[in-house]
Amino acid sequence: MDDNGFLRKAACIAALLGAAMPVAASDLDLEQALEIADEHAFGNRMAQARELSASGGAVAAWAGFVPSARVEAGASATDDPLGAFATRLGQRRVSQASFDPALLNRPDAIAGFTTSLVAEIPLVNVDAWQAKVAADRNLEAMGRSRELERNRIRAQVVEAWFAVGLARAAQGAWESGLAVARSYESQAVSGHRNEIATRSDVLRSRVEVASIGASLAKARTDVQLAERRLALLLGGGPLPGPVPAVDLPDSVLMERGRTTQAPGSPLETEIVGLQSSAAEAGWRRARDAFLPRLNAMARLDWKDRSSLFGTDPAWSVGVVASWNILGGAQTVGAEREARGRWRESQAGLEAQRSQVALERDAERARLASALERLEIQRGSLEETVESHRIVSRRYEEGLATIAERIEAGALETKIRLEAVSLRQEIVSSLSKLALLEGRDPSELVSLTARNRTRGGT
Numbered sequence: 180m181d182d183n184g185f186l187r188k189a190a191c192i193a194a195l196l197g198a199a200m201p202v203a204a205s206d207l208d209l210e211q212a213l214e215i216a217d218e219h220a221f222g223n224r225m226a227q228a229r230e231l232s233a234s235g236g237a238v239a240a241w242a243g244f245v246p247s248a249r250v251e252a253g254a255s256a257t258d259d260p261l262g263a264f265a266t267r268l269g270q271r272r273v274s275q276a277s278f279d280p281a282l283l284n285r286p287d288a289i290a291g292f293t294t295s296l297v298a299e300i301p302l303v304n305v306d307a308w309q310a311k312v313a314a315d316r317n318l319e320a321m322g323r324s325r326e327l328e329r330n331r332i333r334a335q336v337v338e339a340w341f342a343v344g345l346a347r348a349a350q351g352a353w354e355s356g357l358a359v360a361r362s363y364e365s366q367a368v369s370g371h372r373n374e375i376a377t378r379s380d381v382l383r384s385r386v387e388v389a390s391i392g393a394s395l396a397k398a399r400t401d402v403q404l405a406e407r408r409l410a411l412l413l414g415g416g417p418l419p420g421p422v423p424a425v426d427l428p429d430s431v432l433m434e435r436g437r438t439t440q441a442p443g444s445p446l447e448t449e450i451v452g453l454q455s456s457a458a459e460a461g462w463r464r465a466r467d468a469f470l471p472r473l474n475a476m477a478r479l480d481w482k483d484r485s486s487l488f489g490t491d492p493a494w495s496v497g498v499v500a501s502w503n504i505l506g507g508a509q510t511v512g513a514e515r516e517a518r519g520r521w522r523e524s525q526a527g528l529e530a531q532r533s534q535v536a537l538e539r540d541a542e543r544a545r546l547a548s549a550l551e552r553l554e555i556q557r558g559s560l561e562e563t564v565e566s567h568r569i570v571s572r573r574y575e576e577g578l579a580t581i582a583e584r585i586e587a588g589a590l591e592t593k594i595r596l597e598a599v600s601l602r603q604e605i606v607s608s609l610s611k612l613a614l615l616e617g618r619d620p621s622e623l624v625s626l627t628a629r630n631r632t633r634g635g636t
Contacts, residue, residue: 219414243307309464316457344425443617
């Protein structure tokens with residue numbers, strides 16, 4: 180029994196200690212970052228609010244088609260001869276005595292309550308139809324704008340996520356380079372003590388250690404700043420987990436960069452086209468303001484001297500036609516102003532198409548150049564690594580100086596870091612090209628399938 184009690188107590192203590200121990204946050208992968216940005220990014224939330232505002236305008240545009248009803252109520256008193264007789268007549272209290280000339284000319288003050296239920300039904304309203312078309316186009320354009328803002332933020336998140344991962348990989352490269360430089364410094368000091376290295380070699384190794392140490396400090400700062408930029412894109416606050424160091428294989432980048440896809444219609448061009456359609460509908464609305472309108476109406480009126488609904492109501496129905504034949508300078512000016520906005524939007528649409536084509540071709544050229552440089556740099560890195568290996572072996576055989584070994588190690592670190600920077604440039608180009616070709620930048624998540632590393636680049 181005592182043993183069982185001891186075991187139970189030990190299990191409880193172990194459970195409490197396990198609960199008190201902090202749990203390490205899991206790595207934040209690119210797909211998770213994109214999901215967080217879609218929901219919490221400031222730009223996405225603002226775009227949703229703008230779309231909601233535009234939907235209000237689309238609902239309001241139904242006013243020219245949907246019947247409306249209102250209730251009117253009032254109380255009044257008057258001794259005006261015409262008003263007093265009309266009030267008495269509306270209350271259905273007129274008698275033979277009411278036609279007494281003395282009462283007609285100088286009536287006593289009469290009070291009454293009036294209640295009306297009025298319904299109006301638009302029948303023909305051409306300019307309201309054009310207003311509805313313009314509102315629908317604006318709402319559709321705002322929906323596309325929300326989608327464009329989401330894709331832009333996704334492109335920024337892709338670039339920022341890789342910026343953190345590649346900055347962390349660069350930090351790892353500097354740490355490895357610093358470890359190598361310190362080992363060479365120790366060898367130089369030992370060689371100088373044994374008179375097989377000069378004091379100049381020692382000083383050269385110390386300068387290299389200091390230089391790499393300074394670069395490492397900057398690399399750590401770059402990681403912190405890149406993390407803060409990513410956190411801001413995700414809606415502020417701390418990151419839910421660390422971004423791991425990434426190493427994009429050259430084969431993955433080249434395969435992705437050289438894969439040709441049929442370009443779609445960029446969202447920016449679709450938005451400008453919808454805005455142009457809305458401007459055209461706005462001009463047609465201003466133009467159609469000269470056309471006649473036809474509305475139907477129906478109303479019930481209750482008139483009583485003591486209550487709002489004291490008598491049987493009187494009803495009225497009818498059809499009203501209106502035609503603004505001469506709208507004046509203001510109407511003519513509004514039509515001309517709307518026509519000018521439409522023509523401006525047409526020119527803007529042509530300019531947008533040309534601009535997108537130019538930017539797409541330029542981005543493709545930059546991507547092709549970056550891929551070509553990556554191919555060249557891959558060969559340079561292989562040669563640099565091999566050169567470093569040969570110099571290290573010759574140093575061990577006593578055929579090379581420590582200075583030559585330090586120089587070979589520094590060159591290898593330099594080439595590796597240039598490769599990291601070039602990979603970031605290619606990722607940025609791929610995300611921008613996705614936007615220009617009407618594709619979703621989140622497709623670049625596929626780059627992360629084989630890019631996790633252990634310990635940097």
